[in-house]
Amino acid sequence: MIRGIHHVAIHVRDMDRMIRFYREAFGFEPVDEGFTWQESPEIDEIIGVPGSSARNAMLEAGNCYLEMFQFVAPEPPPTQPLDPYHRGYTHFCVDATDIAAEVERLRGLGMTFERAHGPGKPVDFGIVKALYGRDPEGNLIEIQETAADCPFDARHLPKADLARGDA
Numbered sequence: 001m002i003r004g005i006h007h008v009a010i011h012v013r014d015m016d017r018m019i020r021f022y023r024e025a026f027g028f029e030p031v032d033e034g035f036t037w038q039e040s041p042e043i044d045e046i047i048g049v050p051g052s053s054a055r056n057a058m059l060e061a062g063n064c065y066l067e068m069f070q071f072v073a074p075e076p077p078p079t080q081p082l083d084p085y086h087r088g089y090t091h092f093c094v095d096a097t098d099i100a101a102e103v104e105r106l107r108g109l110g111m112t113f114e115r116a117h118g119p120g121k122p123v124d125f126g127i128v129k130a131l132y133g134r135d136p137e138g139n140l141i142e143i144q145e146t147a148a149d150c151p152f153d154a155r156h157l158p159k160a161d162l163a164r165g166d167a
Helices: 015-026 041-047 099-108
Strands: 007-011 029-038 053-061 064-073 091-095 128-134 140-146
Touching (some): 015 053, 015 064, 029 064, 099 140
Parallel strands (some): 007 064, 091 140
Antiparallel strands (some): 029 053
């Protein structure tokens, strides 16, 4: 029986910077950040990457974990961050009680919300306001604020406000 999603993983270039960002931006706290590997046939088998070597950290906030990897081998190729229309996992979403205030706070921590036509602003769909932004390494993060009558309102989740730890 599957109980739910356990974690989302992000591959980063600068582990310390990104742990600091996710701690300050969303309240994630490291629960295990001392794990590194090299020449581990077991991990190579799990991830399907022969000769891998990386630093790993697991962070926790609210009702989810965020896992980070900083690979040393094989050396990651230079890539562009994913856009919303790319295939695969493109973003995760956090729910806010005041989206305008959170966007400004996150801008101060290094997130960008720029669009081709200027600064990005939340779009109001009535039951949800939403905006995509990018963390300091370019990964997409959606910020949303749901209305109480929204059928997928985050208040139905065990811990809705991850950045402040409110339940």
